[in-house]
Amino acid sequence: MTDSLRTIELVLAVALITLILMQSRGTSLGSVFGQEGSVFHTRRGAEKILFNVTIGVAIAFIVVSLALVRSTH
Secondary structure: OHHHHHHHHHHHHHHHHHHHHHHHOOOOHHHHOOOOOOOOOOOOOHHHHHHHHHHHHHHHHHHHHHHHHHHHO
16 A cells, blocks of 8 residues: 555656646746746636646645555554
């Protein structure tokens, strides 16, 4: 059971990193240092779906991590 949780956690970690990098790909270097061109930005279409999937994967990662900690103690 622990090995399968570790495998799932690894897959979720790689997926989460990939999703976060996909979201930040469209931003410029100036936004990294707090210089944004617009004050308010509404997510639409594919960007909104990507954002929601990222939240879901992050929640799944946390749940699996907690389950892994609980199963080892």
